[in-house]
Amino acid sequence: MDRSPFPHHGPLRPEQVTGRESLAVDLAQRIADRRLTALVGPRRFGKTSLLKRVAADLAAVGPQPVWIDLYQLTSMADFAAAVDRGLASVVGPVRRALDSIAATVALRIGVLGVELTRSPKYRPDPVLSLRNLLGVLTSAAQRHDLFVVFDEFSGVANIQGGAGVLRTELQHHFQSLGIVFAGSEPSTMRALFSEQTQPFFAQADLVEIGPLSDAAVGHIVEDGFETTQRHTGGITSRIVAFAAGHPQRAMQLADALWRRVEPGETADMPAWEAALAEVRTNVNAASERIFSLLPTGQQKTLRAIAAGGSIYGAAASALELPPGSAQDAAEKLIGNGIVRRAQERLEVIDPLLADWLCRRFPI
Known part of the structure; x- marks a missing residue:
């Protein structure tokens, strides 16, 4: 095997x-x-x-x-x-x-x-x-x-x-x-x-040390499948987009997909959906734990960032998040390594935590 x-x-x-x-x-x-x-x-x-x-x-x-x-x-x-x-x-x-x-x-x-x-x-x-x-x-x-x-x-x-x-x-x-x-x-x-x-x-x-480039993630995924006589069937782009350069999450997603593809076979959308569902299930409890330990202001700010990368937009308004509180909470989340600045926006570093937030608290 x-x-x-x-x-x-x-x-x-x-x-x-x-x-x-x-x-x-x-x-x-x-x-x-x-x-x-x-x-x-x-x-x-x-x-x-x-x-x-x-x-x-x-x-x-x-x-x-x-x-x-x-x-x-x-x-x-x-x-x-x-x-x-x-x-x-x-x-x-x-x-x-x-x-x-x-x-x-x-x-x-x-x-x-x-x-x-x-x-x-x-x-x-x-x-x-x-x-x-x-x-x-x-x-x-x-x-x-x-x-x-x-x-x-x-x-x-x-x-x-x-x-x-x-x-x-x-x-x-x-x-x-x-x-x-x-x-x-x-x-x-x-x-x-x-x-x-x-x-x-x-x-x-x-x-x-920042995120991996999309090209680097794509190369890692394609190479891993090819060296084990499998094919990604175009699903690589799904992993690249979802992982957003996060090295460990990219490997976790690729592994979940790889285990659903036999040698000589090609990955397809059902395999990807099953892989993603498995990974989501595996991280749900940890995501809940991380979120529950945050103060209310940081929870709201994290939800707003996951929803769109801004702490001042419609998501923040829906959460009744004052700008001053949001700014202070965002700085603490950055300092704790949960959020990072990416050019003109904020983003949750762990794409699976961001995904969990959007699934758990749709705005």
Whole structure:
């Protein structure tokens, strides 16, 4: 049985990442040039997948990656443990260098998470541990060509003093260690690098990862069907239009259609309608949950945007949405990564959430 060419659960393997070639080249060059870069974009837009591909491309010619996942940090101990896990995942000569350097400061890489769960009397100081771990990383960068990816970097905003410790330990090594910060909370990421009160103010270039082009989505869909001896029968345009450049949703829709087409056969409208119905059913509960957690003003604003991209038109009037409230709510929705500005209009980033809103609340 063929495996679907449209994986959409979790990050892709490096060789599966397509449609981002120019951005991949740009990021690789930034890392090689030691230019601090913050990659910003909505969730499920492929930031992690893209950076995994960049890491694989660079590792093939020399620079070795260190991947540190900062998702859902709640304490300095979480921060230190995340850095420890990142260093522990490194293999080969770089790992041997890390272990050798760590031994000089009485550290054992890979066990900090356990040590931090001990009773207070025997528990290591998480701030000191974090500083030591970062020192091990920067020392290893003097021996090997390294770069580090801080994934879900917006999690640092939850840790008082966390960004300050990171800046203090890294600031004298920006020329020897490539660094990329990636985050899915646009307002938090921009604040971390754009507000003067933040330790990393003006320290990194903000690079946006946007939707895939229609051409890129079309190519991915057509190629996936053709390589598994199937045909789209013109349904590609339906997927392209519905997905609106959203990478994960495009793959999800394509996968649902692909599973309804046998090898040698061609997709048709009934297959597309069945695929779309299945995907809609799968996302209904999550969409309801997202919507229910929003304040009333943001709910109304989101409905107005889904209905036509404007917060001042007929939809807003029907919802009794005052312009001032709508503007404030729209900014919060943008900051939370639910809505984005697209030229002269606003749009819901997730096309399936927008579709659910229109089906659930027809105006």
